[in-house]
Amino acid sequence: xxxxxPIAIITFKEGIRNRSIYGISLLALLMLLANFVxxxxxxxEVSKVAVDIALSAISFSGLLLVLFVGINLxxxxxxxxxxxxxxxxxxxxSQYLIGKYIGVILLITVCMSLLSFFAAVSLLLIKFxxxxxxxxxxWLMVGLSFFFTTLMLILVAALSFLFSSFTSTSFLxxxxxxxxxxxxxxxNDVKALVEAPQSVGITVSPVTVKIVQAAYYVFPNLSxxxxxxxxxxxxxxxxxxxxxxxxxxxxxxxxxxxxxCLIFRKKEFP
Amino acid sequence: MISFxxxxxxxxxxxxxxxxxxxxxxxxxxxxGQIFGFLGPNGAGKSTTIKILLNLIFxxxxxxxxxxxxxxxxxxxxxxxxxxxxxxxxDYLTAEELxxxxxxxxGMAKSAIVERSNLxxxxxxxxxxxxxxxxxxxxxxxxxxxxxxxxxHNPDVVILDEPxxxxxxxxxxxVGDIILELKKEGKTVFFSSHILSDVERLCDRVGIIVxxxxxxxxxxxxxxxxxxTLEDAFMREVHIAGLKEVR
Ligand SMILES: Nc1ncnc2c1ncn2[C@@H]1O[C@H](COP(=O)(O)OP(=O)(O)OP(=O)(O)O)[C@@H](O)[C@H]1O
Ligand SMILES: [Mg+2]
Numbered sequence: 257x258x259x260x261x262p263i264a265i266i267t268f269k270e271g272i273r274n275r276s277i278y279g280i281s282l283l284a285l286l287m288l289l290a291n292f293v294x295x296x297x298x299x300x301e302v303s304k305v306a307v308d309i310a311l312s313a314i315s316f317s318g319l320l321l322v323l324f325v326g327i328n329l330x331x332x333x334x335x336x337x338x339x340x341x342x343x344x345x346x347x348x349x350s351q352y353l354i355g356k357y358i359g360v361i362l363l364i365t366v367c368m369s370l371l372s373f374f375a376a377v378s379l380l381l382i383k384f385x386x387x388x389x390x391x392x393x394x395w396l397m398v399g400l401s402f403f404f405t406t407l408m409l410i411l412v413a414a415l416s417f418l419f420s421s422f423t424s425t426s427f428l429x430x431x432x433x434x435x436x437x438x439x440x441x442x443x444n445d446v447k448a449l450v451e452a453p454q455s456v457g458i459t460v461s462p463v464t465v466k467i468v469q470a471a472y473y474v475f476p477n478l479s480x481x482x483x484x485x486x487x488x489x490x491x492x493x494x495x496x497x498x499x500x501x502x503x504x505x506x507x508x509x510x511x512x513x514x515x516x517c518l519i520f521r522k523k524e525f526p
Numbered sequence: 527m528i529s530f531x532x533x534x535x536x537x538x539x540x541x542x543x544x545x546x547x548x549x550x551x552x553x554x555x556x557x558x559g560q561i562f563g564f565l566g567p568n569g570a571g572k573s574t575t576i577k578i579l580l581n582l583i584f585x586x587x588x589x590x591x592x593x594x595x596x597x598x599x600x601x602x603x604x605x606x607x608x609x610x611x612x613x614x615x616x617d618y619l620t621a622e623e624l625x626x627x628x629x630x631x632x633g634m635a636k637s638a639i640v641e642r643s644n645l646x647x648x649x650x651x652x653x654x655x656x657x658x659x660x661x662x663x664x665x666x667x668x669x670x671x672x673x674x675x676x677x678x679h680n681p682d683v684v685i686l687d688e689p690x691x692x693x694x695x696x697x698x699x700x701v702g703d704i705i706l707e708l709k710k711e712g713k714t715v716f717f718s719s720h721i722l723s724d725v726e727r728l729c730d731r732v733g734i735i736v737x738x739x740x741x742x743x744x745x746x747x748x749x750x751x752x753x754x755t756l757e758d759a760f761m762r763e764v765h766i767a768g769l770k771e772v773r
Contacts, residue, residue, distance in 0.1 A: 262630040266619060273618035273659070336614045341624075341675060344580055344608035345631040346600045524583040526537065526574075 259347055260355035267329055267359025268366075276324045277367065280317050284371050287313035288378040295382050302389035304488040306382045307398060310375040311484045314368070315405045319437065321367055322409050323430060326360050327416045331426030339525055350517040357417055357513060364409045372402040392490035400498065401487040407505040408481035412437055414509040414516075415476070421516040421523065439471060440478035447472050476508050527683060527714045528556040528579065533588035535574055548574040549738045552588070556716060556731070561709050563729035563746075564718040565756075567764055571738045572718040573611055576687050579716075580608050592683055604632060607681035611688045611718075613672035617661040621652050621671045624660065625678050632679035639678070646674040649704065665692045673701065677708075684708055686717035690724055702728055722756045734760060736767040 271277070288310060295306040333339040333356075342352055379398065383390045415436050419429040450468045453460040480501060486493055535549040549571045556562045566572050577583045578590050581597045590597045592606060615624055622643065629639035647653045650670035660668060669692050676684060689705075690698045698721070705728050708715050719725050725732060726746060733743040741763040742749075749759050 258633070259631060262627050266616060266623065266627050269623065270616045270618050337610065338614055338616055340580070340582060340608070340610040341613065341615060341628075341672070342631075343582055344603060344606070344610075344676075345628070346603045346633075347631060348600045526577065526583050 259351050260358055263342065263347070263352060263355030264358040264362060267356050268362045271325050271329050271359065271363040272366065274325050274328070276328075277321070280320045280324070281367075281371065283320070284313055284317035285374060287316070288375055291378055292382060295386065300389075302382065302386040303393045303490075306379060307393070307488040308484055310379055311398070311401050311405070311487060314371050314375050314402065315408070315482075317371055318364070318368055318405055318409045319412070321364065322360075322413050322416065323433060325363065326413050327420065327426060327429055327433060329360060329363075330356055330417060330420045331429060334420065334525070335426060337525070343525065349520045349523065353417060353421070353517050353520050354513065357414065360413050360417075361410055364406060364413060368402065368406040368409065372399075375402070394487070394490045394492075397483070397487040397490060397493065400493060401483050404481040404483055404501060407501060408478055411476055411478075411505050411509055411512075412440075414512040418512045418516040418519075421519040436475060437478065440476045441482075442479070443468075443472055443475055443477055444479040477504075480504065527558040527560070527593060528554075528562075528716055529591050530554040530575070530578075531589045531591075533575075533578060533585045533590055535571075535578065535583065535585050547738050549578075549585075552735075552738075552740055554733060554740060554743065556714060558714055559709070559712050560731055561705060561715045561729045562717070563725035563732040564716065564735065565720075565722070565725060565732055565760060566718075566735035570735045572735060573687055574738075575735070576608075576685055576716075576718065579685055580606070604679075605682040607676035607679065607684045609669075609672045609676040609686045609689055611691065613668060615660050615668065615671065615675075618659050620657050620659055621647060621663075621674070622656045624671060624675055628675045628678040634679055642678060642680070643674070646677055650674050650700065666694060666697055669693055670697065670700075673704070677704075682713055684713055684715045684717075686715070688718055688720065690719060690721050698724065722760065726750070726756045732756070734763045736764050739767070741767060 291306055291309045291313070294309060295302045298305050333342070339352070343349070347355075376398065383393065412433065416429055416433040419432040420426065423429050423432065447468050449456065450460045450465050483493055485491075530552045533549055533552045534547070537546045537548050539546070552571075552575060564572050564575070574583070578585050579592065579597055580603070581600075584598070592602050595602045619627075625643035625646070626639055629643065634642075644653065647656050650673055652667060652670055652674065655663070655667065660671060663671065669689070673686075673689060676686065689701050693701065702724060705715055705717070729746050731743060731745050732749070734741050742759065746756070749756065
């Protein structure tokens with residue numbers, strides 16, 4: 257732990273000072289600003305629309321954060337050989353990777369807390385303007401949704417670490433991470449579709465079903481983290497579900513990071 | 527102190543590309559307290575040798591040890607300082623934070639880090655720019671910061687890959703002075719360089735490597751005794767090796 261900390265700190269500092277962060281934050285603020293305009297126009301179900309937009313804005317900005325800052329932190333080390341100075345210290349390759357990951361988790365947590373705060377303020381103002389539509393609105397659910405989004409990003413970041421442990425360019429890591437994100441997001445729907453194709457009147461070959469089922473167990477099921485609907489409608493989420501999501505994130509990240517470490521241990525930096 | 531026992535390394539670039547034998551059967555011994563200059567034309571295998579010493583790449587065969595410990599043991603690097611060739615550090619960190627990282631990850635106490643980092647930054651003439659992000663540094667300034675980083679934990683073995691490259695005459699003299707100072711403190715220094723006059727002035731022993739093969743090792747005094755300059759010796763070895771082109 258004593259050795260992980262210095263790496264985590266410099267990773268965090270390097271990330272938080274990155275100019276892309278300003279761009280991403282600005283984009284998030286613009287989306288939240290647009291929320292005022294849009295919720296002023298819909299004039300019905302304002303709370304649902306406003307919550308949905310605010311949460312989507314946050315998760316989208318968070319994804320940009322992981323893709324453009326998170327991946328870069330790792331990739332630049334390999335591309336530009338900054339890793340030489342780290343590996344010249346009494347630090348093993350696994351410790352390096354884990355320290356780096358802790359730094360990225362720190363970065364995601366801090367940025368998401370900040371963005372969530374802005375989103376909450378925007379919701380508060382909209383609520384103030386349209387009090388009648390916010391009867392079933394629950395702060396708890398909105399907060400939980402922010403939390404789940406953060407967990408999802410931490411999981412996606414772990415995947416990006418796995419990819420960068422075996423790819424040779426950061427571009428490939430970037431592409432693989434996006435693909436995994438898209439698959440992870442749609443997996444639930446696709447699985448439901450191919451397992452009961454008659455409901456929409458299509459036929460699916462058994463091979464496809466097998467492939468989708470295999471993918472279901474390999475890729476993270478990211479739609480589990482999406483509780484925008486519940487948050488928008490003020491529906492409750494059971495405590496066991498929350499515990500399950502936290503456990504899922506932890507177990508999945510640990511497995512992925514272990515694999516990344518095993519690959520990274522054999523890696524050369526010529 | 528530093529020892530190579532028939533170390534070989536081959537690079538395979540791409541799937542079908544031909545292999546490059548970057549090092550063949552390197553056997554070399556460097557005593558404690560020695561300043562060893564590593565010479566050779568471009569692509570001779572100097573950086574490869576140094577990267578093996580830092581466990582950045584693994585030898586195909588043979589073994590490299592420092593103080594009797596295999597270099598793949600991470601604890602070796604507690605007493606090793608390293609300056610990569612063309613070093614590149616984090617964009618948004620300052621020199622001060624870079625040295626903090628170097629000290630902290632070597633297990634130094636906070637007060638010791640501050641004291642030593644001020645001393646070293648003063649020595650490499652970066653004390654005034656220590657709070658600026660490294661992104662704003664010139665090439666030579668980055669090189670200087672790298673040198674301070676290599677020395678922050680007061681290592682017994684200092685490995686420098688072309689420490690003078692990119693430095694102005696004052697900077698070159700500064701590096702020379704630092705190396706001589708390290709010698710006075712009884713440290714072992716292993717450095718590669720293309721600047722023969724510096725090597726002649728600083729080193730106890732030199733090794734000349736051409737095409738991955740160590741052609742000559744010897745005391746500087748002995749090589750110079752026959753009336754040869756170091757340049758003569760260098761040219762002769764490259765000529766005998768029959769090197770036509772940089773690989
Ligand atoms: N990543 C790599 N992939 C393939 N070949 C490589 C790689 N790195 C080095 N080589 C080859 O290994 C040989 C030795 O390279 P090395 O970098 O050790 O040379 P050098 O002596 O440090 O040269 P210079 O004086 O230019 O720094 C060269 O022929 C080079 O082409
Ligand atoms: Mg070199």
